[in-house]
Amino acid sequence: MFFIIGQLHLYQIILLLVAIATLAFAYHRLRSKKSTPAAFVLWVIIWIFLLLFAFKPDITVPLAGLFGFGRGIDLLLIVGLLVSLYLGFRLYMRVDDMNQQMNELVREIAIRNEIELDEED
Amino acid sequence: MMDIMSNSKNDIFIVVPAYNEEKTVSHIIEGIAGEGYNVILVNDGSKDNTLNLAIESKRKYPNQIFIVSHVINRGLGAALKTGMVVALNKNADYILTFDADGQHEISDIPKVVKPLQDGEADACIGARPFKDMPLSKNFANSVMNFLTLVFYGRKVKDSQGGLRAFTADAASKIDIVSSGYAVSSEFIKEISDNNLRLAEVEITTIYTPETQSKGTDAIVGLKILFKMILDLFRL
Numbered sequence: 001m002f003f004i005i006g007q008l009h010l011y012q013i014i015l016l017l018v019a020i021a022t023l024a025f026a027y028h029r030l031r032s033k034k035s036t037p038a039a040f041v042l043w044v045i046i047w048i049f050l051l052l053f054a055f056k057p058d059i060t061v062p063l064a065g066l067f068g069f070g071r072g073i074d075l076l077l078i079v080g081l082l083v084s085l086y087l088g089f090r091l092y093m094r095v096d097d098m099n100q101q102m103n104e105l106v107r108e109i110a111i112r113n114e115i116e117l118d119e120e121d
Numbered sequence: 122m123m124d125i126m127s128n129s130k131n132d133i134f135i136v137v138p139a140y141n142e143e144k145t146v147s148h149i150i151e152g153i154a155g156e157g158y159n160v161i162l163v164n165d166g167s168k169d170n171t172l173n174l175a176i177e178s179k180r181k182y183p184n185q186i187f188i189v190s191h192v193i194n195r196g197l198g199a200a201l202k203t204g205m206v207v208a209l210n211k212n213a214d215y216i217l218t219f220d221a222d223g224q225h226e227i228s229d230i231p232k233v234v235k236p237l238q239d240g241e242a243d244a245c246i247g248a249r250p251f252k253d254m255p256l257s258k259n260f261a262n263s264v265m266n267f268l269t270l271v272f273y274g275r276k277v278k279d280s281q282g283g284l285r286a287f288t289a290d291a292a293s294k295i296d297i298v299s300s301g302y303a304v305s306s307e308f309i310k311e312i313s314d315n316n317l318r319l320a321e322v323e324i325t326t327i328y329t330p331e332t333q334s335k336g337t338d339a340i341v342g343l344k345i346l347f348k349m350i351l352d353l354f355r356l
Binding site: 096110111117 | 183187189192195206207210
C-alpha cells in the first residue's frame with residue numbers, strides 16, 4: 001500500500017497535522033487573550049475525539065452503538081452533518097439580523113436626508 | 122364620527138416604492154399628486170434616473186411630493202416601511218401603498234380608502250381579479266393565497282396585491298421585517314396578529330411588459346415560502 005507510512009494511513013497523518021496546527025492556533029489565540037479558556041478546552045476535547053475516531057476506530061463502536069449506529073464513522077458523519085446544519089441556520093439568522101440592522105440604518109439616513117428643492121429654482 | 126376634514130385628500134399619503142422605475146415614475150407620482158393626494162416616493166437605491174425624474178416631478182408639486190432615498194437597494198418591504206414611517210411623521214390620517222411600475226389605476230385610490238373613511242375597516246387591500254392575470258401569475262398568486270391561509274390563518278382574495286390602505290393607527294401597529302416581496306404576505310400576518318379589521322375591494326390591474334417583469338412568479342413564490350418557514354423561528 002502506497003499510502004501507509006509505518007503503521008499510519010495517510011488520512012491519519014493529515015488529521016494529526018491539522019489537529020496540531022489547529023490546536024497551536026487555538027493556544028496562540030488563548031495566550032493573546034483573543035479566546036477564552038473554555039473555548040480552548042472545547043477545541044481540545046473535539047480534537048481528542050476526532051483523533052480517537054481516526055486512530056482507534058474500535059473503541060468508538062460502543063459509543064456509536066449507544067446511538068444505534070454500527071460504526072463510529074457513521075456517528076461521526078451524522079453528528080458532523082447536524083452540527084453543519086445548525087451552524088448554517090445560525091449563520092442565516094445572523095445574516096438576517098444584520099440585514100434588519102442595515103435596513104434600519106438605510107432608513108434612518110433616508111429620513112434624515114429627505115430631499116428638498118434648491119431655493120434658486 | 123366622520124367630519125369634513127377626514128374626507129379631504131391632503132391627509133392621505135400615498136407611499137410609492139421605486140427601484141429602477143424611470144419609465145413610469147414621473148407619470149405615476151405626478152398623476153397621484155395631480156389628483157390632490159400627497160405622495161411619498163421612496164427611491165430604493167435605483168441605479169437608473171428614477172431619483173432625478175422624481176425630483177423634477179417634485180418641482181411641479183413641491184408641497185405634495187416628498188422624496189426619501191435609500192442609499193443602497195434594500196427591497197420592497199424595506200422601502201414600504203420607510204415610506205410608512207415618513208407618512209406617520211407627517212401626521213397622515215390614511216397611508217396607502219402604490220406600486221411604481223404602473224400596474225395600478227390612480228382612480229382606484231378612493232376605492233381602497235373608502236372602507237377606512239367609513240370606519241368599516243382599519244386596513245384595506247386592493248384585490249386584483251385573478252381571471253385577468255396571465256396564467257403563470259394566476260397560478261403563483263393562487264399558491265401564495267393558499268400559503269398565506271396556511272401560515273397566517275387569513276383567507277384573502279389577493280395576498281400579493283400592491284395597492285393597500287391603512288389608517289394611521291393601523292400603520293403604526295404594523296411592524297414589517299421582510300425586506301423583499303415577502304412583505305405582501307407579512308402585511309396580512311400583521312393585520313391578523315394585531316386584530317385589525319381588513320376589507321378587500323376589487324381593483325383594476327394593468328398588465329404591461331414592465332408590470333410583468335417584477336412581482337410574484339414561481340421563483341419569487343418559492344423565496345417567499347422559504348422566508349415564511351424561517352419566520353416561524355424568529356422570536
